[in-house]
Amino acid sequence: MNNASIILDDPTWIIVAKGVLVFALCVLLTLLSVWGERRIVARMQMRMGPNRVGPFGLLQALADGVKLALKEDIIPAAADRAVFVLAPIISVTTCFMAFAVIPLTGEVNFFGEQTIMQLTDLPVGVLYVLATASIGVYGIVLGGWSSGSTYPLLGGLRSSAQVISYEIAMGLSFVGVFIYAGSMSTGDIIASQATWWNVVVLFPSFAIYVISMVGETNRAPFDLAEAEGELVGGFHTEYSSLKFALFFLAEYVNIIAVSALATTLFLGGPSAPPGLGFTSAWLGGWFSFIWFFLKVLAFFFFFVWLRGTLPRLRYDQFMKFGWKVLIPVNIAWILVVATLRLLTQQGASQFVIAGFTGAVVLAVLGAMTIYDRSKLKTEERANQVEPMPEPSFPVPALPTSLALKEKEGN
């Protein structure tokens, strides 16, 4: 029985309850992750981080939220009022929508009803997430444009170019998973990872997804749309009070959404890690939520780790990396996956499959060797040092020699 058929017979009150729960979870996680990020980054920089409000400073994010909401709401005179108000609303609504197709648990008992904590299981679930993300960009772009000022406009332009480019790399990294699972629904993809998680089988897809999800969410080291050093704050420079809070909320919910999608596509979703499958029966199936939560947290920690470690990329390097590295590598990898899939489906012998895999590995190694050699050669040429000419500028006498000279004179 797949996820879709389990969810299909949910009564209306369960659907409503699920929706409310998902929303509450996202808001709560945002509060926690703001606190968590500040604490983790602080530790990485040998600081303590927020530790005053509530136990371990846990309520700091809440206090900041209240402060933000009570601030004066300014709409610049040059702003396009309607769009200026609309932009944060678009941003924040679309980022919640992705959670509709992500299963947060395995099969659980919800007040006497067997169900899965997933609102709906679309046959095109993963594409749906991509679609909501692409509408979410409108929030950033329109916010940047409607502010009627230069830095936000530049931030908006940067972000639209960035998200469109990295969405391609992201979409391509889904293709390997689709080919392997034979479906685009999140439930089926999780079911297809019963024996091996996709992170093992499709590691290149996973690596590219992880890189492009950082680009997609405008996070460091790819946070060029809001680069504080260059653009003051990018698209949200002119925003204040609750409207800024909405953008803030959208950013963190987006991080959690892409992490949840990565968990679903590559880490088996809510299923237990290998060897711990017996936990799936604990707490009436609800224990699977803990696994899901831990995996998402691991991704979130990775996000913070990146922010604490890497400097921001230059914009042209970043775009070059997306278009000239991620996308071509991804396409080559899809070719390999599709060929392997076809070979297994047509019942090719183990020998043929091993031979093909070996040939691919050899080809990659060969290409890397050639690349390294040519790089070495150019470096060698650059490093050939001609004998350095004698310095032709006047050099002052050293104090010691001056002293000696004086002594000699005496």
Place this chain on the structure above:
Amino acid sequence: MSGESALFWVLAPLAVLASVAMLFMKKAVHSAILLAWVMITLAIFYIALDAPFLGIVQIVVYTGAVMMLFLFILMLVGVDSSDSLVEKIKGIRSVAIFTALAFSLTLITFIARAELGRPSVGLDEANSGGNVEGLAQYLFSDYVWAFEVISALLITAALGAMVLAHSEKSDVARTSQKSRSIARFRGKSIATAAGLPGSGVYARNNAIDLPALLPDGKPSDLSIAEVLHRRGDVAESKSYELDGLPKIDNEGNK
């Protein structure tokens, strides 16, 4: 009223309203937003009509990519730019009016011939193996030729755009910071390897037109910007020279 018709009666008027309003908006960006909204409503209709793949692709391709690029251009063109009302290409107005009339005539005849209230035929059959699978089956078997031809057409268009946008690389190679640093050490002299001396350094006045003094008190011409040299805006530096220091010649001997 079923869920589907409720959805229709809520969204359809909004879509029509948005598409009419799109025509009367003064700012191009507002029109673009309304058009994006119309596209999203269409996508929702597709999904409600059991064509989820088409609906999602409509959003990803049209709203997410095409409309976004439109918006990109509109934003680049400028916030306040308005349409020119002068006919720039001769005769374009009559062609536009003719095309619009012909197109609306076609649409009106088609819509007038439509019959309402007929049950859909063959939808369940087409979706029997799953919507995506059914579509893929058609796309990659019966219509694979058309599919390939269209993709070839799109690639040609993309290539054409690239050729038009291509610009020859200039002969003057852009130097990187690294190569400039290496070049400084590889030059005839390493006197300026650590950069040119700043003007006014060690001199009695710290002005931009006053040469820096070298360790032996001699003024350094290199410390003055080339532009000032050409303009002749360099202060006479003889009087700023220091004496009483041991004189050193260019070879470094005293």
